[in-house]
Amino acid sequence: MTTNPGSAEAAAAISGAGGLAAASGGDPRAASGWVRMSPVRSPFPPIEDYAFLSNCHTGALVAPDGSIDWLCVPRFDSPSIFGSMLDREAGMFRLGPYGINHPTARDYEPGTNVLITTWRTVTGWILVRDALTIGPANGPDRVTPHSRPPYDDDADHFFVRTVECLEGHVDVELICEPAFDYGRTPATWTFVDADQHVADGSGAGTTVRLRSDMAMGIEGNRIRGRRRLKRGQTAYCVLSWADQLATPGSYDEAMTCIGHTTSYWRNWLAGARIADHRWRDALQRSAIAVKGLTYMPTGATVAALTTSLPETPRGERNWDYRFTWMRDSSFTMQALHYLNLDWEADEFMQFVADIEPNHDGTLQIMYGIDGRRDLTEKTRDDLSGYGGARPVRVGNNAYSQRQNDVFGAVLDSVLLHTRRSQRMPRRLWPIVTSQADSAAKVWRNPDQGIWEARGDPQHYVSSKLMCWIAMDRASRLAEIRGHPDAKKRWADVAQEIHDDILAHGVRTDGVLRQHYDTDALDASTLLAVLYNFLPPSDERMRNTVEAIAKDLTEDGFVLRYRTNETDDGLSGKEGSFLICSFWLVSALTSVGEVERAVQLMERLLKVGSPLGLYAEEFEVKTGRHLGNFPQAFSHLALIQAASRIVLAERLAEVA
Numbered sequence: 001m002t003t004n005p006g007s008a009e010a011a012a013a014i015s016g017a018g019g020l021a022a023a024s025g026g027d028p029r030a031a032s033g034w035v036r037m038s039p040v041r042s043p044f045p046p047i048e049d050y051a052f053l054s055n056c057h058t059g060a061l062v063a064p065d066g067s068i069d070w071l072c073v074p075r076f077d078s079p080s081i082f083g084s085m086l087d088r089e090a091g092m093f094r095l096g097p098y099g100i101n102h103p104t105a106r107d108y109e110p111g112t113n114v115l116i117t118t119w120r121t122v123t124g125w126i127l128v129r130d131a132l133t134i135g136p137a138n139g140p141d142r143v144t145p146h147s148r149p150p151y152d153d154d155a156d157h158f159f160v161r162t163v164e165c166l167e168g169h170v171d172v173e174l175i176c177e178p179a180f181d182y183g184r185t186p187a188t189w190t191f192v193d194a195d196q197h198v199a200d201g202s203g204a205g206t207t208v209r210l211r212s213d214m215a216m217g218i219e220g221n222r223i224r225g226r227r228r229l230k231r232g233q234t235a236y237c238v239l240s241w242a243d244q245l246a247t248p249g250s251y252d253e254a255m256t257c258i259g260h261t262t263s264y265w266r267n268w269l270a271g272a273r274i275a276d277h278r279w280r281d282a283l284q285r286s287a288i289a290v291k292g293l294t295y296m297p298t299g300a301t302v303a304a305l306t307t308s309l310p311e312t313p314r315g316e317r318n319w320d321y322r323f324t325w326m327r328d329s330s331f332t333m334q335a336l337h338y339l340n341l342d343w344e345a346d347e348f349m350q351f352v353a354d355i356e357p358n359h360d361g362t363l364q365i366m367y368g369i370d371g372r373r374d375l376t377e378k379t380r381d382d383l384s385g386y387g388g389a390r391p392v393r394v395g396n397n398a399y400s401q402r403q404n405d406v407f408g409a410v411l412d413s414v415l416l417h418t419r420r421s422q423r424m425p426r427r428l429w430p431i432v433t434s435q436a437d438s439a440a441k442v443w444r445n446p447d448q449g450i451w452e453a454r455g456d457p458q459h460y461v462s463s464k465l466m467c468w469i470a471m472d473r474a475s476r477l478a479e480i481r482g483h484p485d486a487k488k489r490w491a492d493v494a495q496e497i498h499d500d501i502l503a504h505g506v507r508t509d510g511v512l513r514q515h516y517d518t519d520a521l522d523a524s525t526l527l528a529v530l531y532n533f534l535p536p537s538d539e540r541m542r543n544t545v546e547a548i549a550k551d552l553t554e555d556g557f558v559l560r561y562r563t564n565e566t567d568d569g570l571s572g573k574e575g576s577f578l579i580c581s582f583w584l585v586s587a588l589t590s591v592g593e594v595e596r597a598v599q600l601m602e603r604l605l606k607v608g609s610p611l612g613l614y615a616e617e618f619e620v621k622t623g624r625h626l627g628n629f630p631q632a633f634s635h636l637a638l639i640q641a642a643s644r645i646v647l648a649e650r651l652a653e654v655a
């Protein structure tokens with residue numbers, strides 16, 4: 001038992017006598033120091049009901065009841081300290097009205113990553129602001145596009161929560177119960193000031209500091225505070241984890257941090273070129289979500305904030321996405337370029353230039369956000385998993401897979417970057433040559449494909465297509481660099497791959513197939529349309545789009561493939577893949593079916609979360625989101641699809 005005796009009285013004063021008496025009897029975690037203080041929160045909220053906050057170092061998910069159910073510190077890929085998303089006993093931090101779990105309204109402060117929650121109780125109204133703080137080093141200056149913004153990468157990062165009573169009176173409750181190392185180690189709390197407004201919670205080599213102007217007590221492994229706020233009164237609490245643990249010391253200071261955070265996001269967004277269109281809000285939210293998944297110190301992006309949110313309810317399709325996939329990042333760069341947000345793309349190019357290649361010059365398909373290579377997957381059998389979906393995985397064995405699309409992803413990004421910045425950094429040329437030569441060598445080999453199937457390698461059409469992109473982009477880059485021999489050599493290979501796909505990758509009905517030895521469909525072949533493998537007027541492009549729209553959809557939403565036709569080495573049925581559904585919007589636009597594209601886009605926007613966020617998949621029969629959340633793939637494809645439609649509509653207007 002880790003209770004600080006000195007603080008037990010304070011706890012009892014707040015929670016009422018007997019607060020500490022609720023014991024851990026029968027709880028297997030008691031042996032490791034757990035002291036259960038209240039019934040386990042249950043059930044798991046729907047994935048899409050979470051709010052996402054980020055400081056571009058790490059991110060958090062806030063449940064509708066005001067609890068932070070996911071936070072890893074100090075980085076996206078660190079072990080969680082609040083992990084209730086994966087196990088109701090793996091840590092949480094709630095601020096909200098006592099005894100009420102359903103907010104009246106939740107929204108972001110427009111154009112920011114600051115969450116505003118309003119609560120109405122029988123006695124009054126309160127407004128809670130939540131932010132993972134971030135801010136400009138030199139004040140909220142306007143960011144000029146194409147210049148390095150005055151971001152303070154090394155600023156202290158806090159989770160700041162403020163509450164303001166708008167009407168009547170409300171009893172506000174704070175419960176902070178970290179569980180370090182993905183729920184394995186409960187916090188040991190000690191007060192560090194005499195007034196008991198600052199406490200340190202430690203475990204598994206990590207210390208967090210909680211500071212508040214509310215009276216706090218230690219109850220076993222958690223801090224609890226309660227205060228009655230009357231109209232016009234305020235309170236705050238701040239959680240920090242930086243070494244110096246310096247935190248705002250008053251409500252006003254906390255609000256200043258939130259103000260800086262607001263300015264940061266708005267200034268960043270001011271650099272984006274977002275069409276004045278009815279989808280503007282969705283585009284802005286997606287841009288903020290994608291940016292929020294960027295790890296600022298290296299420019300790497302995580303594929304999603306979380307690990308192991310299930311793609312099949314209660315199933316085994318649970319993966320850790322807190323890493324940087326070359327493919328996902330390349331698509332992210334494209335999406336940010338659509339919005340004129342080139343600066344992040346520049347940063348990612350630096351990341352690419354810095355990574356350590358394999359001995360043969362190839363790149364891994366994914367890396368840690370700090371560029372590390374070993375992402376060995378482990379299962380955490382001590383965690384229940386979201387809704388009972390097990391195993392929970394930490395790490396991702398896909399890192400050692402052979403996925404031949406990676407060459408195209410990297411080289412397409414380099415060409416895009418070169419064109420946008422009108423220069424090609426010298427340090428990128430060795431990467432171009434090694435990727436192009438590797439692609440030229442391996443494109444004939446089977447691989448695991450872009451869906452990272454864990455079954456046998458196949459000749460995936462989309463992998464060959466991306467090798468064609470690799471050779472095409474390399475040839476254009478060689479031209480820019482003035483290497484005519486390389487230009488010709490790589491263009492010849494591009495042509496060879498093109499011919500090969502047309503010879504083996506097209507079914508007798510003129511539709512692109514998933515891989516050379518099947519007639520099954522695969523939504524990744526929509527990339528052929530998006531990358532202009534053939535002109536959009538070519539029948540094979542239209543046939544592929546129509547076949548996918550008709551035979552690979554559930555209620556209009558696109559599956560990446562049918563799991564009963566494709567052995568991906570896993571059990572369970574998936575939901576529709578949101579990236580594929582947005583790809584279909586883009587592809588319909590390309591082949592001139594703009595009205596149908598708009599209809600599908602509108603439906604996709606309707607199934608976004610109440611806060612405009614998307615997981616990886618959507619389950620048509622329940623209307624629930626599935627998989628990791630929020631997922632960059634879904635948001636970047638939304639940006640691409642909307643941008644393409646907006647462009648098509650504008651062109652139609654001037655025609």
Ligand SMILES: OC[C@H]1O[C@H](O[C@H]2O[C@H](CO)[C@@H](O)[C@H](O)[C@H]2O)[C@H](O)[C@@H](O)[C@@H]1O
Nearest residue numbers: 303319325327328396398450451452453
């Ligand atoms: O379905 C099996 C695979 O699922 C994950 O991969 C998916 O997510 C990646 C990150 O967004 C994406 O790049 C890939 O295209 C998706 O299929 C998982 O990470 C893999 O380990 C797993 O084998």
